Each structure stands twice: as C-alpha cells, then as structure tokens.
Amino acid sequence: MRVINTNTQVPGYEQPLIEFRGVSKTYIGGTHALSDVNLKINKGEFVFVVGSSGAGKSTFMKLIMREEKANVGEVIVNGYNLSTMKRKQVPMLRRTMGIVFQDFRLIPNMNVFENVAFAMHVVGAGSRKIRKEVSRALAKVGLGHKARSMPDELSGGEQQRVGLARALVNAPDLIIADEPTGNVDPNMSYEIVGLLDEINKRGTTILMVTHDHNLVRDFNHRVIMLDGGKIVADNAEGSAL
Amino acid sequence: MKARSIKYLTGEGIKNVWVNRLMSIASVGVLMACMVLIGIAVIIGQNVNRAMVGLEKQNVVMVYFNDYNSVMYPIDFDADDEMIDPSTITDDMYVVHNDEEGKAVAEKIEKLDNIAEVEYFTKEEDMQRFEDKKISNITDDVNFCSCGAKVTLKDLSRFDETIEGIEKVEGVYHISSSDETAEIISAIKDGLGTAGIWIIAILLIISLVIVCNTIRVTMYNRKLEISIMKAVGATDAFVRLPFVVEGILLGLISAILSEVVVYFCYRVMLETFIPSIMGATMPVSFASAALPIFGLFVAIGVVSGVIGSVIMISKYLRREGSEFKAYN
Numbered sequence: 001m002r003v004i005n006t007n008t009q010v011p012g013y014e015q016p017l018i019e020f021r022g023v024s025k026t027y028i029g030g031t032h033a034l035s036d037v038n039l040k041i042n043k044g045e046f047v048f049v050v051g052s053s054g055a056g057k058s059t060f061m062k063l064i065m066r067e068e069k070a071n072v073g074e075v076i077v078n079g080y081n082l083s084t085m086k087r088k089q090v091p092m093l094r095r096t097m098g099i100v101f102q103d104f105r106l107i108p109n110m111n112v113f114e115n116v117a118f119a120m121h122v123v124g125a126g127s128r129k130i131r132k133e134v135s136r137a138l139a140k141v142g143l144g145h146k147a148r149s150m151p152d153e154l155s156g157g158e159q160q161r162v163g164l165a166r167a168l169v170n171a172p173d174l175i176i177a178d179e180p181t182g183n184v185d186p187n188m189s190y191e192i193v194g195l196l197d198e199i200n201k202r203g204t205t206i207l208m209v210t211h212d213h214n215l216v217r218d219f220n221h222r223v224i225m226l227d228g229g230k231i232v233a234d235n236a237e238g239s240a241l
Numbered sequence: 242m243k244a245r246s247i248k249y250l251t252g253e254g255i256k257n258v259w260v261n262r263l264m265s266i267a268s269v270g271v272l273m274a275c276m277v278l279i280g281i282a283v284i285i286g287q288n289v290n291r292a293m294v295g296l297e298k299q300n301v302v303m304v305y306f307n308d309y310n311s312v313m314y315p316i317d318f319d320a321d322d323e324m325i326d327p328s329t330i331t332d333d334m335y336v337v338h339n340d341e342e343g344k345a346v347a348e349k350i351e352k353l354d355n356i357a358e359v360e361y362f363t364k365e366e367d368m369q370r371f372e373d374k375k376i377s378n379i380t381d382d383v384n385f386c387s388c389g390a391k392v393t394l395k396d397l398s399r400f401d402e403t404i405e406g407i408e409k410v411e412g413v414y415h416i417s418s419s420d421e422t423a424e425i426i427s428a429i430k431d432g433l434g435t436a437g438i439w440i441i442a443i444l445l446i447i448s449l450v451i452v453c454n455t456i457r458v459t460m461y462n463r464k465l466e467i468s469i470m471k472a473v474g475a476t477d478a479f480v481r482l483p484f485v486v487e488g489i490l491l492g493l494i495s496a497i498l499s500e501v502v503v504y505f506c507y508r509v510m511l512e513t514f515i516p517s518i519m520g521a522t523m524p525v526s527f528a529s530a531a532l533p534i535f536g537l538f539v540a541i542g543v544v545s546g547v548i549g550s551v552i553m554i555s556k557y558l559r560r561e562g563s564e565f566k567a568y569n
C-alpha cells in the first residue's frame with residue numbers, strides 16, 4: 001500500500017525514504033531484537049548502522065526489506081507501509097531496493113555478466129536493455145573487463161563488486177548492505193565503500209551495517225548506533241539524540 | 242507476466258531438465274513405466290471390450306410361458322416318457338390359454354427393469370424355429386412347443402436379478418439361456434474395470450510423487466537463485482514458472498517415449514496372446530488406439546508436472562516465504 005503523506009505539509013518538506021514509528025520486533029522465542037525504534041532516513045542519505053553483536057542491526061535491515069515484520073509500530077519504506085502490505089506486494093517493494101549480501105551470493109555456474117543480468121531478467125527487462133545496463137553497472141564497479149569470468153575466478157573483493165553491480169543494475173532508490181565488507185580484506189573494504197560513496201553521490205540512498213570503525217571514521221556519514229535493540233546514538237542533523 | 246519473461250523462464254525450465262539430467266532421466270524412466278503400464282492396460286481393455294460387444298449380442302434369453310403345452314409336455318419331458326392323458330388337463334392348470342394372454346405376459350416382462358426388447362412368439366413360430374435349425378428331427382405334426390418371448394437384456398452385469406424378476410412374472414414357465422457365459426463375461430468386465438481404475442490411480446500417484454521429488458531436487462539445487470530472485474523482487478509466479486515448465490517437459494518427454502514403447506509392446510502382444518482372448522473378433526488396431534492413449538499420456542504427464550511443481554514450489558515459497566535469508 002503506497003502511503004500518501006496526509007500530514008500537514010511543510011513547504012519544502014520531503015517525505016522520508018524510510019521511517020520507523022515506534023517499531024518493536026520480538027522473535028518467536030522471545031528475543032527482543034528491537035524496541036521502540038523511531039527514525040527517519042531521507043532520500044540521498046548515506047547511513048552507517050553500527051553496534052555490538054546482537055544489537056539488532058540485521059533485524060533493522062530485515063524489517064526494511066520486509067524479510068521480517070514488526071510486531072509493534074509502523075515501518076514505511078519508499079511510500080509503502082510494510083505492516084499493512086500484502087505478501088503479493090513485496091516484490092514491488094523489493095524492486096525499489098538493491099541488496100548486497102555479506103556472502104556475495106553469486107550463482108557459481110553463471111559468469112559475471114549473467115549474474116548481473118539475472119537481476120534484470122527477474123524484473124522482465126528486454127535483452128537489449130539488459131546488455132546495455134549490465135555493461136554500465138560492471139563499468140561502474142570497475143569490472144567491465146571481467147564480464148566473461150566465472151565467480152570462482154575472482155577475488156573476494158571482485159566478487160563483492162559483482163554483487164554491488166547486481167544491486168545497482170535495476171537503478172534502485174535504496175541500497176541495503178549488511179556487512180558487505182565482512183568477507184573481504186581491509187583494502188578491498190575501502191574500495192567497496194568508496195564505490196558505495198560514489199553511487200550515493202549520484203543520488204542513491206545507502207544503508208550499510210559495519211563493524212569496521214575505521215571505515216565509519218574515514219567516510220564521514222550519518223551513523224546510527226544500536227545497542228540492545230535501541231538507538232543509542234544518531235548523528236543525523238536535527239536528531240533528537 | 243511479460244511475454245519475454247515467459248520466454249526466458251521457459252528456457253530456464255528446459256535448462257533445469259538438462260542441468261539436472263540424471264534426476265530427469267530417472268524420473269522420465271519411472272513416469273514411462275507408469276505410462277506404459279497404463280497404456281497396455283488401456284489397449285488390452287479396449288480389446289476385451291470389443292470382444293465383449295461380440296458376446297453381448299447373445300445377451301438374449303428365451304422365456305417360455307405356462308400354456309397348455311407346458312403342462313402337456315413339461316420341460317423334463319422325453320420322447321420315451323409316457324404321455325400325460327390330455328383329458329386330465331384342465332383350464333385352471335395353466336395361465337396362458339391363447340395368444341392374447343401370451344402377449345399380455347410379454348408386455349408385463351417388457352415393463353421390468355433392464356429389458357431392452359421383448360418379442361412375443363407363438364408356439365407355432367417356436368416349432369418353426371426348431372425345424373429351421375433342425376434341432377429336432379421330430380417331423381410328425383405334433384407341436385410340443387410353448388409360446389413365449391425372446392427377451393433381450395440391457396446390462397449383462399445385472400443378469401441374475403433380471404432373470405429372477407422375469408421368473409416372478411405370472412405365466413412364465415421356463416427361461417432358457419446360456420447364463421454361464423453371461424456371468425463369466427460380466428465378471429471379467431467388472432474385474433477389469435475395477436482393477437483398471439485402481440491401477441491407474443496408483444500409477445498416477447506414483448507419477449506425481451516422482452515429479453514432486455525431481456522438482457524438489459531442482460529446487461534445492463537452485464536455492465541460491467531463488468533467494469536472489471526473491472531479493473531482487475521476483476513474483477511467486479516468476480519463481481514458479483521454470484519449475485512448472487520442467488515438470489511439464491518431463492511429462493511430455495515421458496509421454497512421447499511411452500507411446501513408442503507401447504507401440505512395440507502391442508506389436509508383440511498381437512503376435513502372442515491377444516488373438517487367443519479375442520476369438521473371432523478382430524483385435525483393436527494400434528492406429529485407432531494411438532491417439533487416445535497419447536492423449537492420456539500427455540494428460541498424465543502435464544497434470545503431474547503442473548501439480549507436482551506447484552505443490553513443491555508453493556510449499557517452498559510459503560516456508561521460505563518473502564524471507565530469503567539475506568543475512569544471518
């Protein structure tokens with residue numbers, strides 16, 4: 001369900017891309033992964049999500065992707081209210097976001113080009129458009145020359161760049177990456193976050209979970225810190241915290 | 242769904258069959274075994290049916306009425322027996338005194354259940370029949386025959402109850418029939434029908450299980466792809482289609498191969514036991530049976546392919562659902 005903002009509109013006010021209103025998530029078994037989370041992320045932001053293990057970072061990301069549903073409160077993403085959304089509408093939501101996996105998730109029997117093209121086939125793109133967009137996405141991540149390589153012929157960093165190209169290829173409004181650098185060496189990490197930074201500069205919103213404090217320090221972006229399922233720090237402009 | 246998506250997914254489904262070829266061969270093998278058995282059952286059934294139709298023409302009984310002759314010359318009357326003294330026979334000893342009364346009895350029989358046709362005959366006509374057939378060489382002018390009716394039954398399987406009904410009609414004296422043949426035929430037919438339905442049902446279930454299993458293997462092989470598809474925003478129908486295509490393809494391949502196998506099996510059968518069960522009746526030609534059997538195979542293949550894949554993938558999608566284990 002696409003939510004039309006019915007709040008009294010402030011001139012120049014833009015509806016946030018992501019909004020959490022009093023969100024709590026308790027897993028079956030009773031773990032309180034998130035409790036009463038409120039936040040807004042605007043279009044075009046680059047947000048690091050940090051916190052210790054078990055703080056609820058992945059849960060936070062899963063709620064945005066509608067892989068999990070909140071028990072309490074409302075999650076609104078790109079105009080969709082995820083609490084009232086029907087299962088059938090989830091694919092439409094997912095098409096507005098690109099997901100980067102920590103474990104890359106490249107299909108081993110497809111080459112680099114096919115792996116990226118796969119994401120476009122899923123949304124029913126035509127073959128000419130696929131050829132053009134895949135080449136562009138691969139060029140963006142600096143792997144134009146590896147299009148015919150198989151995933152196992154690539155380094156971890158290169159594989160993650162293919163994963164990034166795949167997330168990018170459908171021109172999403174939002175990129176979600178939970179520890180995208182968790183399985184690559186530190187130099188590669190900088191390269192990948194650098195790429196995300198460039199993508200962000202062209203207008204795409206980036207949401208990235210990381211444990212790497214150096215990355216957070218060196219790329220100067222908004223940082224949301226979770227602890228015990230609560231936001232304990234957020235350096236957003238005008239943030240209550 | 243867009244036409245090009247359907248084209249792409251159909252290609253993926255065909256690829257599944259190939260990538261998963263060991264499993265595909267195994268399931269085509271089992272599907273074929275089921276189809277060939279069904280096909281042979283059907284073609285034997287058609288032959289038996291055809292033979293039955295020939296036999297069913299004898300589905301006629303002669304019903305004799307209780308008239309003067311039936312008293313004068315009882316059923317166990319023998320030419321050597323001492324004649325009953327005609328003067329001792331009175332009118333009240335028999336029911337049918339003339340043709341009018343005989344026709345009335347015939348009409349009563351006609352009203353019974355499961356009667357196709359009743360044809361009244363006089364005792365003279367019956368005598369004539371005897372002479373025509375030269376069954377009897379009694380050529381003197383004594384007519385020992387009774388009047389009666391030639392009764393044709395509709396359904397041979399209800400032979401016994403129908404005969405009982407006829408016997409109860411007032412004025413019926415004796416029924417002559419080759420009821421043993423009739424009983425045997427209807428028993429065979431019933432048996433084949435019931436057994437056939439059960440065999441087909443069981444084989445259909447086996448086919449379905451086999452297809453389900455193959456699809457499940459493909460599905461788990463493609464778990465990664467499915468998770469990525471879900472993450473990128475594939476609809477359930479999109480995820481499902483390649484598996485449905487795979488299921489249908491397995492069914493179609495099995496159907497074609499089974500048809501060929503049944504053809505050769507039937508050729509052997511025609512040279513061996515079919516003629517002996519057919520007697521004088523011509524066996525069914527393969528050409529006339531080929532299309533319905535192929536239709537049946539395609540139906541079995543497509544139905545088990547579609548149902549199998551839809552069951553499996555829906556189960557999978559419901560369980561893994563919108564969740565695709567993006568992160569741990």
Ligand SMILES: Nc1ncnc2c1ncn2[C@@H]1O[C@H](COP(=O)(O)OP(=O)(O)OP(=O)(O)O)[C@@H](O)[C@H]1O
Nearest residue numbers: 027029031033052053054055056057058059060569
């Ligand atoms: N599917 C689940 N079922 C039950 N409990 C879960 C599930 N997923 C996560 N949890 C629990 O919820 C809490 C938050 O988990 P979450 O994965 O969000 O943490 P995280 O911040 O991503 O941690 P990490 O840095 O280790 O990835 C943890 O206590 C975890 O054990």
Ligand SMILES: [Mg+2]
Nearest residue numbers: 057058568569
């Ligand atoms: Mg996590």
